[in-house]
Amino acid sequence: MIDIQATSKEEPIIVMTRTLDAPRELVWAAFTDPKHVSKWFGGRGFETLVCEMDVRPGGKWRHVMRMPNGAELAMEVVYLEVDEPSRLVWQNVDHGQRAPGEHPSSVMTVTFEAAGNKTKWKLVARFLSMADRELANRIGFANVIAEGNDRLVELLRTL
Amino acid sequence: MDDALSATLFALADPTRRDILSRLARKEATVNELAAPYAMSRVAVSKHLKVLERAGLISRGKDAQFRPCRLEGAPLRDVAAWVADYRRFWDRSIDALDDYLNDIQKKKRRRT
Numbered sequence: 001m002i003d004i005q006a007t008s009k010e011e012p013i014i015v016m017t018r019t020l021d022a023p024r025e026l027v028w029a030a031f032t033d034p035k036h037v038s039k040w041f042g043g044r045g046f047e048t049l050v051c052e053m054d055v056r057p058g059g060k061w062r063h064v065m066r067m068p069n070g071a072e073l074a075m076e077v078v079y080l081e082v083d084e085p086s087r088l089v090w091q092n093v094d095h096g097q098r099a100p101g102e103h104p105s106s107v108m109t110v111t112f113e114a115a116g117n118k119t120k121w122k123l124v125a126r127f128l129s130m131a132d133r134e135l136a137n138r139i140g141f142a143n144v145i146a147e148g149n150d151r152l153v154e155l156l157r158t159l
Numbered sequence: 160m161d162d163a164l165s166a167t168l169f170a171l172a173d174p175t176r177r178d179i180l181s182r183l184a185r186k187e188a189t190v191n192e193l194a195a196p197y198a199m200s201r202v203a204v205s206k207h208l209k210v211l212e213r214a215g216l217i218s219r220g221k222d223a224q225f226r227p228c229r230l231e232g233a234p235l236r237d238v239a240a241w242v243a244d245y246r247r248f249w250d251r252s253i254d255a256l257d258d259y260l261n262d263i264q265k266k267k268r269r270r271t
């Protein structure tokens with residue numbers, strides 16, 4: 001499990017951290033080389049159909065996945081900052097173009113900090129507003145909601 | 160993200176509507192039954208139901224008088240499947256990345 005914090009009262013951010021048992025250069029490659037990214041991005045049950053990356057400021061990352069339910073999911077982001085091997089910043093190509101509350105879009109900052117032979121991975125998702133952050137937070141529970149109505153009852157109470 | 164998904168997210172953003180869904184998850188109910196515990200009018204509850212129906216989260220029975228409401232699971236599963244930039248997506252992804260990094264390092268060590 002990664003450590004997730006979405007409690008900042010001042011800033012509309014969600015922060016996730018995890019220490020990975022691999023040197024930083026390798027983790028950087030795993031995040032920026034499509035041949036690696038297509039192997040893990042999305043996680044179990046997700047199959048990468050397209051992964052095109054142009055890793056430089058202004059370059060795009062287009063990713064199409066087949067989800068466990070068989071439907072395809074496409075995402076397209078643009079890199080804002082690329083600082084090998086320590087920092088990547090990207091956002092959806094349509095970031096800020098949708099109505100607030102409709103689609104919680106965020107600017108993603110990923111940093112890689114060397115810790116001996118390990119790497120501290122940190123992701124900061126910065127939303128456009130606190131409301132968007134809260135919505136994204138709630139949607140995070142939606143995976144579990146889908147698992148069954150009993151759990152849905154429990155979870156809707158906690159939202 | 161498509162419009163259906165936006166409608167689902169909008170519908171889920173309201174606490175009363177989430178409460179209605181959690182009650183329908185247990186059993187079907189009429190508008191009157193649903194409205195009973197709330198301090199709002201039946202009309203206000205009907206408006207919430209319209210939003211939920213438009214999002215495909217509930218369906219209404221044909222019985223003209225009672226039209227019982229029933230939870231529909233499919234849009235919730237679609238929301239669950241909508242995974243761009245939120246935490247569960249990353250939780251799962253980084254799990255997979257961790258496994259992948261371990262695999263390729265093991266292979267490398269075996270080669271050397």
